[in-house]
Amino acid sequence: MRLFVLLMTFIFIITPVFSTAINGNVEKSGYGDYNQVIDSQSGNPVGNADVTLPAKGYQTKTDENGKFNLDGKKITAPTIMSVDKDGYKPFSVTIDEKSLSKPIVIGIEKSSPHDIVIDKDMYHLGDDNFSENSANASDFKMKAIGPFFTKSFKIKSVAPGECMYLIIGSVIGLDTQMARDLGQSRVRTAYSSPAEVFFNGSKIADLKVNGDNQQIKIPLSLVKPSSNNQVTIKAGRNLFQAAYIDYDDFEFMNLYIESKKE
Numbered sequence: 001m002r003l004f005v006l007l008m009t010f011i012f013i014i015t016p017v018f019s020t021a022i023n024g025n026v027e028k029s030g031y032g033d034y035n036q037v038i039d040s041q042s043g044n045p046v047g048n049a050d051v052t053l054p055a056k057g058y059q060t061k062t063d064e065n066g067k068f069n070l071d072g073k074k075i076t077a078p079t080i081m082s083v084d085k086d087g088y089k090p091f092s093v094t095i096d097e098k099s100l101s102k103p104i105v106i107g108i109e110k111s112s113p114h115d116i117v118i119d120k121d122m123y124h125l126g127d128d129n130f131s132e133n134s135a136n137a138s139d140f141k142m143k144a145i146g147p148f149f150t151k152s153f154k155i156k157s158v159a160p161g162e163c164m165y166l167i168i169g170s171v172i173g174l175d176t177q178m179a180r181d182l183g184q185s186r187v188r189t190a191y192s193s194p195a196e197v198f199f200n201g202s203k204i205a206d207l208k209v210n211g212d213n214q215q216i217k218i219p220l221s222l223v224k225p226s227s228n229n230q231v232t233i234k235a236g237r238n239l240f241q242a243a244y245i246d247y248d249d250f251e252f253m254n255l256y257i258e259s260k261k262e
């Protein structure tokens with residue numbers, strides 16, 4: 001099998017409020033002779049993994065050779081594809097017509113003992129009032145749950161000598177000034193303030209761009225070990241609409257915490 005594993009580096013800019021943070025991540029995916037999920041470390045096929053296109057309502061599983069097919073699903077605008085398998089970090093990647101023009105090979109990574117999955121579902125924040133030109137608007141599938149998302153989860157302990165990062169697997173639909181400047185949003189006449197990310201009530205980042213695997217460093221001073229902790233994400237607002245509040249509609253998927261050496 002001819003397998004080209006491309007390393008695509010996405011650089012994301014998240015404005016840290018009081019930490020140095022971020023940014024970058026290596027997405028291990030590439031092209032092969034057929035769609036396949038492999039273990040990023042061993043290169044072995046991963047069978048029985050769930051592969052989902054939430055916006056298309058499509059779900060399938062990989063076979064024993066890690067192969068899957070997308071049933072000729074037509075992707076006309078960027079959409080999120082997720083791969084979920086027990087024992088692995090949640091994985092999602094934003095795909096478009098171009099990335100699916102050839103079979104795609106996805107490398108997923110085993111989870112570490114201190115990783116914490118906060119939520120693997122896809123959420124739509126905002127008010128369901130958005131332009132056709134919004135970044136990826138044609139793929140909004142779900143009804144907005146409102147202008148914010150919040151979730152409590154337990155942190156057992158902090159691994160000594162490690163830092164904690166909040167990972168947002170995929171984000172689509174943000175119409176910030178930066179998203180517009182990057183060509184993600186085609187809304188010309190307006191833009192929104194960034195979405196905001198809070199940890200235990202303190203703001204830890206502004207979310208300004210769409211993309212995968214955005215990493216936000218969590219200040220350890222905010223972490224409450226052996227207790228409940230809380231992540232909140234608030235939608236930004238259309239800065240050009242004064243008559244009423246128009247929240248920036250966007251979708252995100254796969255929220256988890258990774259613990260790693262700095």
Ligand SMILES: [Ca+2]
Nearest residue numbers: 129246247249
């Ligand atoms: Ca809106």
